[in-house]
Amino acid sequence: xxxxLQFMKLACIIFNVPCCTVNHLGSSIExxxxxxxxxxxxxxxxxxxxxxxxxxxxxxYAPIFIxxxxxxxxxxxxxxxLMPPLDTNILKDMVIKLNFLAYSFYNLFDNIKARLDIxxxxxxxxxxxxxxxxxxxxxxxQNHLSESPKVGISLILIDRTLDLCTPTSNNTESFLxxxxxxxxxxxxxxNDVAINISPMFGKTNILESCEIPGCLASIENIxxxxxxxxxxxxxxxxANQFLNDIALTTDNSKLRxxxxxxxxxxxKFLNKxxxxxxxxxxxxxxxKLQCILAIIEASTSQKASQLELLTSLEKLAxxxxxxxxxxxxxxxxxxxxxxxxxHRGLDIDNLLALLIYIYALAGTQIQFSAQQEHQLxxxxxxAIFEDLQILKKNPLINTKSAYQRTLLLLGVDDVIVxxxxxxxxxxxxxxxxxLVAEQRLILQDYRFCMLKPSSQxxxxxxxxxxxxxxxxxxxxxxxxxxxxxxxxxxxxxxSFNLFLRGKTKRHPRDNSYILxxxxxxxxxxxxxxxxxxVSVQEKHSNKKTPYVILAGSRLLNPLDIVEKIFF
Numbered sequence: 001x002x003x004x005l006q007f008m009k010l011a012c013i014i015f016n017v018p019c020c021t022v023n024h025l026g027s028s029i030e031x032x033x034x035x036x037x038x039x040x041x042x043x044x045x046x047x048x049x050x051x052x053x054x055x056x057x058x059x060x061y062a063p064i065f066i067x068x069x070x071x072x073x074x075x076x077x078x079x080x081x082l083m084p085p086l087d088t089n090i091l092k093d094m095v096i097k098l099n100f101l102a103y104s105f106y107n108l109f110d111n112i113k114a115r116l117d118i119x120x121x122x123x124x125x126x127x128x129x130x131x132x133x134x135x136x137x138x139x140x141x142q143n144h145l146s147e148s149p150k151v152g153i154s155l156i157l158i159d160r161t162l163d164l165c166t167p168t169s170n171n172t173e174s175f176l177x178x179x180x181x182x183x184x185x186x187x188x189x190x191n192d193v194a195i196n197i198s199p200m201f202g203k204t205n206i207l208e209s210c211e212i213p214g215c216l217a218s219i220e221n222i223x224x225x226x227x228x229x230x231x232x233x234x235x236x237x238x239a240n241q242f243l244n245d246i247a248l249t250t251d252n253s254k255l256r257x258x259x260x261x262x263x264x265x266x267x268k269f270l271n272k273x274x275x276x277x278x279x280x281x282x283x284x285x286x287x288k289l290q291c292i293l294a295i296i297e298a299s300t301s302q303k304a305s306q307l308e309l310l311t312s313l314e315k316l317a318x319x320x321x322x323x324x325x326x327x328x329x330x331x332x333x334x335x336x337x338x339x340x341x342x343h344r345g346l347d348i349d350n351l352l353a354l355l356i357y358i359y360a361l362a363g364t365q366i367q368f369s370a371q372q373e374h375q376l377x378x379x380x381x382x383a384i385f386e387d388l389q390i391l392k393k394n395p396l397i398n399t400k401s402a403y404q405r406t407l408l409l410l411g412v413d414d415v416i417v418x419x420x421x422x423x424x425x426x427x428x429x430x431x432x433x434x435l436v437a438e439q440r441l442i443l444q445d446y447r448f449c450m451l452k453p454s455s456q457x458x459x460x461x462x463x464x465x466x467x468x469x470x471x472x473x474x475x476x477x478x479x480x481x482x483x484x485x486x487x488x489x490x491x492x493x494x495s496f497n498l499f500l501r502g503k504t505k506r507h508p509r510d511n512s513y514i515l516x517x518x519x520x521x522x523x524x525x526x527x528x529x530x531x532x533x534v535s536v537q538e539k540h541s542n543k544k545t546p547y548v549i550l551a552g553s554r555l556l557n558p559l560d561i562v563e564k565i566f567f
Contacts, residue, residue, distance in 0.1 A: 001406065010259070012057075012059075013329060016438060024460045027414075038059060039057050039059050040449065041055050042057050043055055044536070045257045047554045048548055052245065059475060061117060062085070064076045065077070065101075065266065066108070066551075069191075069224055070221045070224045070228070070529070071221060072168075072367050072530070072531065072534075072548065072550060073228070073522075073549070073551065074549070074551045075521075075551065075552055075553065075554050075555060076104075076149070076552075076553055076554075077189075077192075077554070078100075079100075079101050080191070080521075080554035080555045081096060081100075081190075081551045081553075082094070082126030082519060083160060083161070083163045083521075083553075083565075084123070084159040084160060084519055085124070085127075086124060086161060086432065086436065087088060087435065088122065089125060091250075091322055092355050098127055099131055099507065099545060101128060101131075102131035102551040103131075103135055104114075105155075105336070106135040106139070107156075109153065110139075112151055113151065114150070114151045114152070115152050116132075116136065116153055116155055117122050117152070117153070117154045117155070117508065117510070117511060118132060118133060118157070118486070118487055119155065119157070119481075119484040119485060120153050120156075120157045120158075120485045120487065120489070121156070121158045121159065121162065121446075121483050121484055121485070122157075122158060122159025122161070122442070122445075123159065123442065123465075124159045124161075124199040124519055125157035125158055125159050125519055126485060128157055128519060129157055129485070129487045130487070132155075132487075133396040133487045134422075137140045137236050138483060144514075145408065145491050148352070148456060151513065152511035152512050152513065153512075153513045153514075153515055154510070154513070154515070154546070155177075155515050156468070156470070156484065156514065156515070156517070157517050157519060158311065158464070158465065158516065158517070158518045159520065160180055160289065160518050160556075161436075161464055161467050161517055162439050162443065163180075163360065163361040163440075163449060164356050164357070164436055164439070164447070164565070165356075165357045165361040165449050165463075166461070166465070166517055166523055166525065166526060167521065167523050167556040167560070167561050168353045168354070168356045168357040168360070168447075168558040168560065168561050168562075169232065169357060169558070170310045170316075170558060171525055172229060172231075172232070172307065172311070172313070172486040173227070173525060174227070174228050174229065174230075174231075174524040174525050174527070174528040175227050175230055175231060175232055175235045175295075175298070176224075176227040176228050176524035176527075177308070177523065177524045177557070179193060179227065179248075179298045180193065180524065180556075181307060181557050181558070182298045182301045182304075183298075183528075184400065185295070187213075187217075189553045190217045190552055190555070192216055193215060193216060193294070193351050194213035194214075194215065194313045195213055195215060195216070195287070195290055195297070196213065196214075196293065196297065196555055197212075197213065197290065199267075199270060199271070200270075200274060200279075200282055200289055200294065202291070205415070214286075214289075214293065215290065216290065216291070218286075218287050218290075219287060219291055220287075223291060223563040225531075227524075228524055228527045228528050228531065229528050229531055229532075232298075232299060232418065234265065235295050236261045236262065236295060237297065238291075239261075239291065239292045240257060240266060241263075242291065242292050243266065243269045243270060243273065243292060244336050245288070245312060246273060246285045246288065246289070247281075249285075262299065263299030263300035264300055266295070267296050267300065270292060270293075270296065287474045292442040302531065305345070306350070307343065308343055309345070309346065310346070310350055310354060313354055314354065314357060314420075315550035316330070317330050317334075317354070317357070317361070318361065318450070318459060318460070318461060319428060319458075321358070321362055321450070322450055322452065326366060326367055328362075328368070329372075329539035330358060331358075331368055331372040331373065331375070331376045332372055332375060332488075332564065334358070334376060334379075335376045335378075335379040336379075337351065337381060338351055338379040338382075339382070339383075341377055341383065345494050348380075348403055348483035349401050349402075349403050349559055350559070351561055352403070352429070352562045353559060353562050355376075355466045356436055356558075356561060356565060359433040359434070359436045360437065360439070360449070361449055361450065362437055363437055363439075363440050363447060363448070363449070364437060364440070364441055364447075365447070372530060373430055375430075376430065377426045377427060379424040380425075380430075381419075381422045381423045381425070381427075381502075382422070384407070384421075384422040384425050384426060385418055385419055385422040387403075387404075387413060388407055388408055388410070388418045388421075388422065391404065391408055392412075392413065395535075401559065402563040402566075403566075406567055412490060415502075429566060432565060432566060433475070433550065436565070439463075440455050444482045444483055445467075445471075445481070445482055445483050446464045446467050448466065448485055449461055449462055450462070461528060463525075463529065465518070465526050465530070465550075466526075466529050468481075468483075468484070468516075469516070469530060469533050469534075469548070470533060472507075472508050472514070473533065473537050473541075474477075486505070486506070507515060508546075508547075509546050511546060512547065513546055513548075514547070514549070515549045515551060516548070516550050518549045518551070518552040519552075519553060520552070520555045521552045521553045521556040521560065522550060522552025522553075522554075522555065522556065523555070523557075524555065526550065527550055530550045531546060534548050
């Protein structure tokens, strides 16, 4: 590109990343926030090419870091690998990424002329909030901005690691959760899934040389809303209607709807349509067909029985912890399940996710005995050793999981070394689980993730996100939201708050918009919860409620958490 620029008098360069990601060390904030030096260097270089007149160089920074899944939910793919550390050490590369994310958010809010009230929950989010505040204060002060903001936004940043029981749960109240658990990720993507579309084409030679997976990227907002908010039964009915629509538009008779719609009945309908139509006539319905295939596969997958077993184990753990507490025997039960995992059709990856769920749920309120943890560590070590032997015999096994890749990279052949290595890995896992349990120690109001509304109701897991959003909307409770650390959005506001000494404090619902961003990722279940709470508020509140948008680094399933926490 630069070689082509040398023959031009005008250069307009659009950057997707700010200077601060390139020149991040040893520079003042003014040097990080503008492209003057880069612009000057390019002009000098172009002038050296003996141009007839001085060149004009324009550099435009246009951050592209947001991908909306629907109007109430978005992810930030460039930051999909961000996860707050379990300890207080923030590595240098994470500092750089946080700086980049803060600057991207600054440019977004600056472009829409937003007035920000920034809140953070968790140490990693505190750091991100401070970075964002630095950009707002320094740039606005430097540019002497006089234009008054048009939009009031409460930005709430939350550390994912404060609540790891929600993303490791196999709760499938949201059908999107089931899809994320069933399908592999689309290659090189953190959010979308790869859908096998070969059933649409039958036995043809089209896909022999290159199988291109389908995905959900092109589906309409209303369909994504249904994937998030509805259960399997509702989606099966929608898929059946889609198939009837396709049958009618391809000159077929309407399909007979069975008394009970299932994934297998839909599969038969799809095969019938495929056998009586050519590929071209089906291709125009590609968007609907990808949705249908996603629903069919998620409903009929062999993983369905495994998910049901894991869900029942979650419920067992929840009831056990709530009733037995310190005398809970759940770790003993999990040790036995790990020992018999192969016969139960379970793998270590999913059992590690279940262990994260249990430790995160227990927090520091429930202490596990040293004897139980030792038994658990021994069971994990034996399982790792067994898996090492299996991989040694068959190194070409499908090694998609981070766990299997890690074991292969160890390259352990000697039996005694393999046993010692397994014990060291198991000990490390137990230490990590203890750190998971300690994450909410910094909180005052949101240390518990178990809720029993009344003696007649069954205890349930409640996410930190649900607790926070309910407290924000609870106008009858005026208590201070102590875990939401407020950052001032300008020098003037900071001075004003200092003058008042905290007598007047803004509330997150004082703004027209509330944007909740979970650093580390968000789940489909959390998106469903937010939709439901906001819907209830809009229906019953006499006052106008803020518009709530949920966001996160990426869409998560339990195995994503296992990979980030353990590997």
